[in-house]
Amino acid sequence: MFNRLSKCIKKLGNKKKTTIKDIANVLGITPSAVSRALNNHPRISEKTKIAVKQVAENLNYQPNHLASALRKGKSNLVGVIIPRNNSNFFSSVLENIEEVLNKKGYNIIITQSNESYKKECSSIEALLYTQVDGVIASMANETVDLSYYEKIKSKGIPLILFDRGENDLNVDYVGIDDYLTSHMIVEHLLDQGCKRIAHIAGYSKTRIYKNRIRGYNDALEKHGLPIEKDLIIESNLRLNDGRRVMQELLNLNERPDAVYAAGDYAALGALQVLEEQGIKVPEEIALVGFSNEPFTSFVKPSISTIDQKSALIGKLAAEAFLERVNNPKVKASLNKIIVDAELIIRDSSNKKE
Amino acid sequence: MFNRLSKCIKKLGNKKKTTIKDIANVLGITPSAVSRALNNHPRISEKTKIAVKQVAENLNYQPNHLASALRKGKSNLVGVIIPRNNSNFFSSVLENIEEVLNKKGYNIIITQSNESYKKECSSIEALLYTQVDGVIASMANETVDLSYYEKIKSKGIPLILFDRGENDLNVDYVGIDDYLTSHMIVEHLLDQGCKRIAHIAGYSKTRIYKNRIRGYNDALEKHGLPIEKDLIIESNLRLNDGRRVMQELLNLNERPDAVYAAGDYAALGALQVLEEQGIKVPEEIALVGFSNEPFTSFVKPSISTIDQKSALIGKLAAEAFLERVNNPKVKASLNKIIVDAELIIRDSSNKKE
DNA sequence: CGAGGTTGTTCAAACGTTTGAGCAAATTAA
DNA sequence: TTAATTTGCTCAAACGTTTGAACAACCTCG
Numbered sequence: 079m080f081n082r083l084s085k086c087i088k089k090l091g092n093k094k095k096t097t098i099k100d101i102a103n104v105l106g107i108t109p110s111a112v113s114r115a116l117n118n119h120p121r122i123s124e125k126t127k128i129a130v131k132q133v134a135e136n137l138n139y140q141p142n143h144l145a146s147a148l149r150k151g152k153s154n155l156v157g158v159i160i161p162r163n164n165s166n167f168f169s170s171v172l173e174n175i176e177e178v179l180n181k182k183g184y185n186i187i188i189t190q191s192n193e194s195y196k197k198e199c200s201s202i203e204a205l206l207y208t209q210v211d212g213v214i215a216s217m218a219n220e221t222v223d224l225s226y227y228e229k230i231k232s233k234g235i236p237l238i239l240f241d242r243g244e245n246d247l248n249v250d251y252v253g254i255d256d257y258l259t260s261h262m263i264v265e266h267l268l269d270q271g272c273k274r275i276a277h278i279a280g281y282s283k284t285r286i287y288k289n290r291i292r293g294y295n296d297a298l299e300k301h302g303l304p305i306e307k308d309l310i311i312e313s314n315l316r317l318n319d320g321r322r323v324m325q326e327l328l329n330l331n332e333r334p335d336a337v338y339a340a341g342d343y344a345a346l347g348a349l350q351v352l353e354e355q356g357i358k359v360p361e362e363i364a365l366v367g368f369s370n371e372p373f374t375s376f377v378k379p380s381i382s383t384i385d386q387k388s389a390l391i392g393k394l395a396a397e398a399f400l401e402r403v404n405n406p407k408v409k410a411s412l413n414k415i416i417v418d419a420e421l422i423i424r425d426s427s428n429k430k431e
Numbered sequence: 432m433f434n435r436l437s438k439c440i441k442k443l444g445n446k447k448k449t450t451i452k453d454i455a456n457v458l459g460i461t462p463s464a465v466s467r468a469l470n471n472h473p474r475i476s477e478k479t480k481i482a483v484k485q486v487a488e489n490l491n492y493q494p495n496h497l498a499s500a501l502r503k504g505k506s507n508l509v510g511v512i513i514p515r516n517n518s519n520f521f522s523s524v525l526e527n528i529e530e531v532l533n534k535k536g537y538n539i540i541i542t543q544s545n546e547s548y549k550k551e552c553s554s555i556e557a558l559l560y561t562q563v564d565g566v567i568a569s570m571a572n573e574t575v576d577l578s579y580y581e582k583i584k585s586k587g588i589p590l591i592l593f594d595r596g597e598n599d600l601n602v603d604y605v606g607i608d609d610y611l612t613s614h615m616i617v618e619h620l621l622d623q624g625c626k627r628i629a630h631i632a633g634y635s636k637t638r639i640y641k642n643r644i645r646g647y648n649d650a651l652e653k654h655g656l657p658i659e660k661d662l663i664i665e666s667n668l669r670l671n672d673g674r675r676v677m678q679e680l681l682n683l684n685e686r687p688d689a690v691y692a693a694g695d696y697a698a699l700g701a702l703q704v705l706e707e708q709g710i711k712v713p714e715e716i717a718l719v720g721f722s723n724e725p726f727t728s729f730v731k732p733s734i735s736t737i738d739q740k741s742a743l744i745g746k747l748a749a750e751a752f753l754e755r756v757n758n759p760k761v762k763a764s765l766n767k768i769i770v771d772a773e774l775i776i777r778d779s780s781n782k783k784e
Numbered sequence: 785c786g787a788g789g790t791t792g793t794t795c796a797a798a799c800g801t802t803t804g805a806g807c808a809a810a811t812t813a814a
Numbered sequence: 815t816t817a818a819t820t821t822g823c824t825c826a827a828a829c830g831t832t833t834g835a836a837c838a839a840c841c842t843c844g
Contacts, residue, residue: 097830108794113832123792143560144501145830148799153497155561163522164725172516173543185557188541190526204538207496208508317729346729353731372517373726376670376699378706450800461824466802474822498800501829790841797835802828811820 096137104133116141147209156186156399157205159215161193161242166372167388168216171240174392175214182400184211195220202226212236212399217243219281236402240395241386244285250402250412252395254386254419256286260293261300262421263338263366263384268301270429272336272364276309278323278348280340290340290368309334313344320347328355335363336427342367342374345381349426365426379425387417449490457486469494500562509539509752510558512568514546514595519725520741521569524593527745528567535753537564548573555579565589565752570596572634589755593748594739597638603755603765605748607739607772609639613646614653615774616691616719616737621654623782625689625717629662631676631701633693643693643721662687666697673700681708688716689780695720695727698734702779718779732778740770 098112105112107126115122115130133139147153156179160168176186187205191198198218203226205213212235215227224247230237231249243251267275277294280287295305308330313319320339324347327334339345345367352359359365359379367374367383374381394415401413451465458465460479468475468483486492500506509532513521529539540558544551551571556579558566565588568580577600583590584602596604620628630647633640648658661683666672673692677700680687692698698720705712712718712732720727720736727734747768754766 095830099830109830110795110832111793113830114793117832121790121792126792140559142501142562142830144497144506144562145799146832148495148497148501148801149830149832151799163516163525164519166517169516169543173545176543180553180557185540185542185561187538189538190522190529192526200533204533206493208538209495209497350729373729376703376726377730448800452800462800463802463825464823466800467823470802474820476822479822495800498829499802501831502800502802504829785844787844788842791839793837793839795836796833798832800829804825804827806825807823809821809823811818813818814816 095142096134096139097142098139100137101130101133101139104137105129153209153211154184155208155210156184157201157208157210157213157215158186158188159191159198159201159205159213160188161191161216161218163188163190165369167241167369167386170388171216171392171395174389175396178393178396179399191218193218193220195223199226202230206230206233210235212238212403214238214240214395214399216241219284222283236399238395238398238402240391242284242286248412250398250415252391252398252413252415253286253417254384254391255416256289257293257296259368259384259419259421260290260338261297262419263368264294264297265301266382266421266423267336267338267364267366267427268303270336270360270364270427273303274306274309274332274334275303275336275338276311276327276334278315278320278337278339278341278344279310279312280315282312287340294338313340315339315341315344317343317347317350320344321351322347324348324351328357333363336365337363338366340368342369342371342381342383345383345426346373346377349377349379349381360425360427360429364429366421367426370422374422374424382424382427383422385420385422387419390417448495449487449492450495451492453490454483454486454492457490458482506562506564507537508561508563509537510554510561510563510566510568511539511541512544512551512554512558512566513541514544514569514571516541516543518722520594520722520739523741524569524745524748527742528749531746531749532752544571546571546573548576552579555583559583559586563588565591565756567591567593567748567752569594572637575636589752591748591751591755593744595637595639601765603751603768605744605751605766605768606639606770607737607744608769609642610646610649612721612737612772612774613643613691614650615772616721617647617650618654619735619774619776620689620691620717620719620780621656623689623713623717623780626656627659627662627685627687628656628689628691629664629680629687631668631673631690631692631694631697632663632665633668635665640693647691666693668692668694668697670696670700670703673697674704675700677701677704681710686716689718690716691719693721695722695724695734695736698736698779699726699730702730702732702734713778713780713782717782719774720779723775727775728777735777735780736775738773738775740772743770 098109102109102112112130115127158175179186189201191201195218198221213230227247238250240252264275279291282288298305311323311326313323337348339348345365349365352363357363367381370383370385374383398413451462455462455465465483468480532539542554544554548571551574566583580600591603593605617628632644635641651658664676664679666676690701692701698718702718705716710716720734723736723738727736751766
């Protein structure tokens, strides 16, 4: 056995990667026994297992994922598609997805759609080509055509959406209840004594922004306040667009006394305009944003906002995927997991004390 | 031929994925001919190619990446390791790496080390297991032991470092010249009339922060200014640590009249403390950060900082990888690609006008 | 002592591609 | 017309693993 080993070590000189075959040769057993030993198969003797692992270690054996994935028809790779990577929300979601899935032996492939439908399609294409075992995605704002997502479903692998999803697509979803969250914001502002609440809305075709608008409207109605079209202005929610919308609101005959922006960057833009014009926040106009971007806590005044529980959403999305993989037959109930968002009240909307 | 086709379509009913074998059966040719047709092999007739592609389309054929990667010994996957995903710098680098590599048929697997050495090791492990064709990485702050990176090199696949690299590891590197950039900052502050420039330094074991400190020292020396130990304080560069260091600096017998922080978050922390204490920026103390995080442009006063050309760095790192893959023999010269950083002068250090 | 079960292993096929070698037919050159 | 070359394909092995089936050797039990 010893000269077998040394022969093999010599062979290793020419840089070929070690395979289970090499291990088998060293020990004088077959590759299948080695494979089973490495996978702790019950029908392999403890003695052999130890020997195999020892030799594997010595030869610096690294299993070839490609081969086993091919044979098993399972890659242990999960694709994650996010719109953009620079927000704190997505980075935290990712971190948690990864944490949960790594523990179960999955690795993740992250792709950014950059909010572009075209890029999103090519990402899906690439992920499917890589034979991922599932996809966890948050849709680009632009995306209306769902055929590429249908393609994932038709492959028979799990598809989990988070944050940005579509009801039409019949799949698992994890996110907050935008409608209720909007309610919460409006009621907080009313509670602060505000009477004319404006809404810097997101792209009204996207489900989540649509729901925020609905929530805003219904909350006003519920409290007997009129819904004024002038006070709802659609925006791409970027900083500069927040400025533009705030300016428009200030140009109205009757100014609002509160602004609820569907995104933090838009809220920041609004805040800048208010500051430039010497309008006191929150005394004259109160302000609430959405997403809890880090900067909301350190600008002056700090901006009230919504914490979307990114860590929890990531964790739940990953678990939803695992659930689907482990119980592929249960096609029946699709989960809509709704996480409670949290309103973080900061200076920009806190008139009391 | 037509009944062959319909037979095959029927077969497809039972959800099995189409393979080149299926296409071969339909057309009555061999799988190898199909493979060659799909890959535009010159020895396949135009007629056959067209027929194969037509049938492939009809049967909704999707090539199995795992199989071809296994056979070719090449996965067309590139691993990217970044410390954290929430900074604008890394997200922009990623976007550009992806753009360049996608064009060449590569997909990227992104993993976050979360600045943890342990996580970094397991990421490397995972990437190697997935048989990536190369790794592009920015090292975690913690990382001192390079053995895991050596492991990548020993696999014989390209390793490209960016931003955070180590000279000891003999590999390609893309980044800015931290030493010169520090010079530039110090000279800008001197130009503004500052005489006592403090430095909120990064972890002095990390190469880039070490170089920033060296640059700071040498620039002062060059201009005949003393180097005062009290004015250089090491920090983890997070917001709160920036506050702590700024407080320490203010407690000195003789206050600095300028602060150069090696990171934007630390600069922001410093700014908060200055504002709270009613110290005028830049008049009493000028401030410069590092990295051009978005918030530096919208806080009041806006913070002068360094743009590290993230897009360019991403692009160059990806190209360095491609270079290595295409010319594996050229072991000789390893590239240190140095990109010129740009000083963005904003209100926090602009005393003139 | 023989039937039945368990243990530890081998055998061979399979996963879906790619690719060097081989070969017949068609084309070109001499 | 024949030899040489080109064209268009087939054959079979290979990539490294996993896995159902088979089987010998050993153990157990009545």
